[in-house]
Each structure stands twice: as structure tokens, then as C-alpha cells.
Amino acid sequence: MREITIRLAETPADYRACQIAQRLAWGITEDGYVVPVATMVGAQLHGGVVLGAFLPDGQAVGLSFAFLGRTEEGRTCLYSQLTGVVPGYQAHGIGGKLKRLQRQIASERGIDVLCWSFDPLQAGNASFNISKLRATSHRYVVDMYGPRTDLLNAGTPTDRLIVECELTPNEHQPPIIDKLSIEIPASIHQLRAEMPLEADRLRLEVRQEFLEAFARGYRVEEFERVNEPDGQHCYYWLTRRSQPDSPNAGEP
Secondary structure, three states: OOOOEEEEOOOHHHHHHHHHHHHHHHOOOOHHHOOOHHHHHHHHHOOOEEEEEEOOOOOEEEEEEEEEEEOOOOOEEEEEEEEEEOOOOOOOOHHHHHHHHHHHHHHHOOOOEEEEEEOOOOHHHHHHHHHHOOOEEEEEEOOOOOOOOOOOOOOOOOOEEEEEEEOOOOOOOOOEEEEEEEEEOOOHHHHHHHOHHHHHHHHHHHHHHHHHHHHOOOEEEEEEEEEEOOEEEEEEEEEEEOOOOOOOOOOO
8 A cells, every 4th residue: 555645636637536436436427426537626726625546547536525514503614525545555555645635634634523424324434433533423414315326325315414624623622411322223235235225214213313312412422332142233323411601500
């Protein structure tokens, strides 16, 4: 993997290579789901970040595309629309390196928070985003993209968690006053292949649990994988914290 260079896209050939990588990483067949070159260039020139993991011949085996946005609370953020690695180059840390460089660039530009989304039933992504990158979430979007035909999303609602990653974390968090967990399957792909109706039922159940928890002021702060005699169990841990300026701070 030493011949791979992770850097900002610079030339038209770089952006086209990132388009090809996007198709390969997600198995995309519809043009409507591929980010146009003009959009990537425009974002890159106006505060966004378009990164590629390039081979010496110019081929991109990974990419990350992000643009400037605002959180629900009105804070300026860098929203990472997608980060992916093509088959054959996955599980070599390329995705992590793309995210780290993205984070470094955002920090150098004075941006305080990164945001992105992912399927809440994907345990691997949850572990990477919540446990490794220390992102948190208090927002669930039902069927965010509508029906899709790519290999990962075909035939299922595109529910997403919107996560936030603070580049300068607050070390003085209010105390936790309540905590709950939401369990997801260790492998939603296997469940969908073997028991599709159960997978559909579970997605709706998890959706409702998240919506109700977020409405009550909870926030995802941890993700845990636990090996039990009957297999691996995966849990989101959500917390509710006291509000220092509230007259009822500390009450559940």
C-alpha cells in the first residue's frame, strides 16, 4: 500500500478517477448517484474537500467528498457526503487515512465540526464512526435518499444517522443523568440474505427506538461489540446529560 498517495484532487483527470472510484466502491450503476466532476471542482474551490487515494498511474482506489454546511444548531461544519474504498483495497486503512486528512484540513481551516451520515444497521461502520472516530449523533433521518439500486442499498429504506465529530472536544461535559442501549445485528447483510422479513422488521424497530430516544434528548456517544455464547451482540449506548442552565438540571 506504500505506492498509494492520499491528497487533494487537483486536475480533471483526478476528479474523473474519483468518479470511477465512487462507482466501484458502492457498485453504483445509476449516473444520478455519482457526484458530477463540476460539483466536486466547485466544492473544492469554495471550502469543500475532495480527496483521492491515488496510485502512481493516476487511478483512484479511494475517495472522500465533503462540502461546507451548517449543523441544526447553525454551526459551520464540513459535511462529508461520502468516503469509500474500491474492492481489493479495502481493510488496509485507506478509509481511515482519508478521514484523518479530511479532519486535518478542516482543522487547519478553522472548522470546528465534521458531519456525515451512515446506515445505523451497519455494525462495522458504527464501530468505525462512533468508537474509532469518536463521532456522536442525535439525528435520525428516515429514508434519507429514497430507493437506491447500488449493491449496498438496493431494496431497503435508506435510513441514516447523522453524526458529528468535534475537532476540539469539550472536556467538561455535563454529567450523565440517564443511559440506554439500542441493539443491532452483528451482520445486517447476513440477516437480509437469510431472513429478509426479519431484517425489515428489525430496521423499523431500530428506527422507532432511535426516533423516540432522540425526541427525549438522548445522544449516541458509544458503540460496543460484545461476544456472547450465542454470538456477537452490538449495542449503541445513548446518554442524556444534565443542562447546567436548567432549573431542573440533574433530574431524569
